[in-house]
Amino acid sequence: MKFGVIVFPGSNCDLDSYHLVRDVLNKEVEYIHYSEKSVGRRDVIILPGGFTYGDYLRSGAIARFSPVMNAVAEFADKGGLVLGICNGFQVLTEAGLLPGALCRNHHLQFRCEQVFVRVDNNSLPFTLSASLGKVLEMPVAHGDGSYYAPPELLEEMKANDQIVFRYTDQNGDVTPQANPNGSLENIAGVCNRAGNVVGLMPHPERAGEKVLGSRHGLIIFKSIISYLTGREVVRNV
C-alpha cells in the first residue's frame, strides 16, 4: 500500500500528511514533485494544504495546470483514490475533478481553529470506518473555504450523495454558528460522482495524534487503509 503526497510550489502541509502516514500509520509514503508526468504505482494520492503559487490569482487556480495534474486526473479516472485537503481541495475543484468552488471566507479573514464536522456519507473508501452522522473534531486553517455550488449542481450532488462532510456543532447539528466560513449548507467536504475523489477544507492530518489535540482525523486514513486492505485481500484470493 503506497501513498503519494503531491508537492506543488507553495504546498506547505505536505510534510504533515507525509509524517502522519509514515510515522503514525506506518505506511509507505513518498513525495511527488509537481513537474512529474506520472503518479507512479501508488494507491492513494494526497493533494496537501498550502498556498500553491501564493494563491495569488485564485486558490488552486494555477497549480491545477501543473504537469502532475494530468496524471492525477488519469489516476482518478481509473478509480484511484485522491484526497484533497484544504488547498488540495481547492486545486481539485479548479481542476474540475470535484464539483463546486471555494470562495473567500464570508468574514474575509483567515481562520485557524478547531471545528466539528459530521460524516454525511459513510459509504466511501474515505469514510467507511465512520458511522453515519459521526462527529469529528478537526482544525481548519484557511482564508478561502466558503463552499459554493450553483443550485442545479447542488441538487444533483445531493441526489448522488456527494456531500461528505458538513460543519456542525458538537452534537452534530448544522447551525450557522458552527459554520466557520459561510459555506453553502455548511458543506465542509464533497466527493466526485464515482466516490473515489474527496476534498475537504478541515485538516484530518492535523488531527492524528493525542498531543496535537484530536485523533479524529485518523478515521479518514484508517478508512482508506481498510478499504485498500480489503481490496488487496480480494485481489489475492
Add this chain to the structure above:
Amino acid sequence: MSDQDLHRTLGLTDHEYKLITEQMGREPNEVELNMYSVMWSEHCSYKHSRSALKLFPTTSPRVIQGPGENAGVVDIGDGWAAVFKIESHNHPSAIEPHQGAATGVGGILRDIYTMGAQPVAFLNSLRFGNLETARGRYLFDGVVGGIGGYGNCVGIPTVAGEVFFEPCYEGNPLVNAMCVGIMPADQLVLGKASGEGNLVVLVGALTGRDGIHGVTFASEELSEESEEKRPAVQVGDPFMGKLLMDATLETIGKKLVTGVQDFGGAGLTCALTETASRAGTGIEVDLDQVPLREEDMHPFEILTSESQERMLLIVEPDKLKAVEEVFGRWDLKPAVIGKVTSGETVTARYRGEVVASVPAASVAGGAPVYNPESREPAYFRELANYDPLNMPLPEDYGEVLLKLLAAPDIASKEWVWRRYDYMVRTCTLQGPGGDSAVIRIRETGKALAMSVDGNGRHTYLDPYRGGMMAVAEATRNLSCSGADPIGITDCLNFGNPEKPEIYWQFSQAVEGMAEACRVLNVPVVGGNVSFYNEVQGEAIYPTPVVGAVGLLKDPAKQCVPALRRDGDHLFLLGPQEVSLGGSQYLKSWCGKVSGSLAEVDLEAERDVQDLIRDLINADLVQSAHDLSDGGLAVALAESCLSGRIGAQVNLAPSDYLPLALFGEGPSRVLFSVAPEDADRVSQLIMEAKVESSKIGIVKGDALIISHGDDIILKLELSAMQAAYEEVFSCIME
C-alpha cells in the same frame, strides 16, 4: 548638489563624512556615499547602542553563535541546535501596516534559514494606540493581517505573541517579529564570503526600486512627511519566500554553499560588505548581472534596493551547476553577479566602469560608536513618588476584575491568533494563549518552549527594574511550562537616543536586563535595536521586548495554566512584595500610569523558577501560571477560564485588598497540586526556602475570593468568559 550637502541629505553628519574620507583615503563618490549612508545608519551600525549592548552576557556552555551573525545559535543536545532572533519593523508598519508587518516576518524568517536552520515557529510582540480611532483599528487589523498573510503562506506556525495598547504608540506602533529554527549543529553556515575565486550568487526576486533608503527611514523620527515616504515600504512575496527558503535549505543540507547571507536592510551593499568583512576578503561585483524589475536603475539604487525575497550565496565554481539544479526545481534562476577576491575591497562595476570601490570593513563596521549624553528625565521621580494606595477603595471587586478582564491589554487575543496558522507542521504542542508556546522537535524527542514579553508601562516608570522584569517574566513563562531557559533575543524599542532623557531610559533598561541575564544565567544571543520611535517629538514608552527560548527535555511533562481537577490545591509561589505602581489596575480602573514598581529580587526570581521547574519535572504540578498584568485576580481568572473550572481562594485578613488582588510584582507563580501531593509539595517548598502560601482549592464553576470571613468577589465562569473573550470582536467587527 555637492557631496558636502549630499551626505547631510543622506543622514550622515559632517563628522561621519570626515571619518569616511579618512577611512577611504579619499573623498567618496556619490554611489559610495550612498553605500556608506545606509550602512552607517543607526539601523545597520548600532552606533548609539553598541557601547551599552556590551553589558549583555553573551556566552554559556550552550552558545554556539552569539550576537553579530544573522541569528543566535544555541546547543539543544543530541547534536541539534536552536536558532532564533527577534527584529523590529516598526516604521514600515506605521506607514503601511499590512506590508510593513509581512516584510518584517519575511525578514526574520530569512535571518533564521540563512544560518542553515529550518524555521519552526514565529512569535510577535505588538503595540498600538487605542482602538477607538479608525486609524488605530486600521493599523491593528493591517498588522495582524500582514503577519498572518506571510506566516500562513510560508507554512511556519505563528505560535505566541503579545499585544498591548497605550496612547504613546498611536502614531508609532511596534511590530517586533521573532523566528525560531532548528538544525543539526554541524550544519551551521555563516554569512562569510570566503575563498578567493568563489562565485557570488544572487537568487530570488528581481531587484526593483522598492525600499531604497529604508534603513535611513527607520533611523529617523516619524513626521507628517513620513506618509509621503511610502515608496520606502517594501512589498512581501511569501510564495517566493517559501520557495527560496526550501531551496536555500536544500543547498545548505547538500553542502553546496560556502556562505549564505540574506538581503535585509541596506540590500546588496549590506550583503556584500558584511560577507566580505567577516571573511576578510573582497568582492568584485558586476551590477549588470543583477536581474532587475525596472529598467534604467541607477547603480546606487541597485546597491541599496531593499526588494524582498533575495539571498546571496557564496559558491565554489564547480558546485554552481548543482546549486542551479536545486533552485531550478522551483523555477528559480540563480545569477552569478561577482566573485570573491583577495583584497578587502568591494568593487562594483556598471556598464563596464567601476562605479564604487569601498573598503568592506569600513563600510560594514567602521561607523563611529557614540556614547550619548544621559540624563534622568524630570517625570521619573515625580511619578515614582505618587502613592497609589491613596486611591479610594472600589466598592465591588468583581466589577473591577471584569473590567480588567475586558481591557484589551488583558482580554483574550483569540481574535488575533485565530488569524494565524499556529498548527501547520504539526509540531505545536502548546499554541497561543498560554504562558509559552511549546514546539516538539521530532528529531530528538524533546521540545522547545518560547515566549515573548515586555511591558513598556513598567519600563517607563522604572527603566532599570522594567528591564529586569522583562527578562524575568520571559524566562518565568518558560519555567512555568517546565522548560529550562537557554537563551534570549531582545528587541529594544526606544525614542531618539540623541536626547539625553531617552538615552538614560535606554542605558538603564539595558543595565537591568543585563543584570537579570547574569543572575538568571541566560545569555543574550542576538537581537535588534529600534531607536527614533517618536512622532512629532513625542517618544513611545521605552519598550524592551524579550524573546526567550527554553528546552523541555520531556514534552510529556509540559505544564499549562489551565486548572484541571476539582479539589486540587492552589499555591502561590514567590515573594509577596507587590505594588500597584504601573499596574493594570491603576491604568484600567483608575486611569493612571504612575507609581513605583515592586522590588525585583533576582535571586528570589531564580529560586522560584528553579523550584517550579523541579516540581513540574517531579510530576507534582497540575497547572502553573505566571502572575503578571492584573496580578493574582487576573491570573486566577485566566487559569479558571482556560481550565473551564472554578476556584475558591482565601486572602489573609491582614491583606490590603487592591494590593492583594491586583498588585503586580515579579517572581510569582500560581500553581495547582493534586491533594495527595500537597504535603510533598509543601515539604519541597520549605526545603527550597522559597516564599509560598496555600491560597485555596480548585472547585465549582465560579471564582470565589474571600477575605477573612467575607466573600469579596464571586464571579461565574460564564460572566468572566463574556468579559474576557468578546472584546476584540466587539471593537473590530
Add this chain to the structure above:
Amino acid sequence: MQWKAKVEVTLKKAVLDPQGAAVEKSLQALGYDGVSQVRVGKYIELNLEANDREEAAARVEDMSRRLLSNPVIEDYSYVLQEAGL
C-alpha cells in the same frame, strides 16, 4: 501585432461577495448615502501577440475561461486595444 487586453473578473450575481458587502458598509459609514450594489472584482492587464483582433479576442476568451476566471463562481469581460495606443 501586439495587443493589450484589459480583463475584468467579477463574482457572479448569485454568489455572495463579502468584500463588496464590506466596502459598501464602509462607504455608507463614511456618509456616502445611496451607495449600493458594490461588487469587488479583479482587474488583469496583459499584452499578447496576435495577427488580428479576432485572433486576439479568441485567445483572451480562452485564457479568461481556463485560468483568469473560474466559471463556477465568476464572470469575465474584457476590452482589447492595439498595444502602445
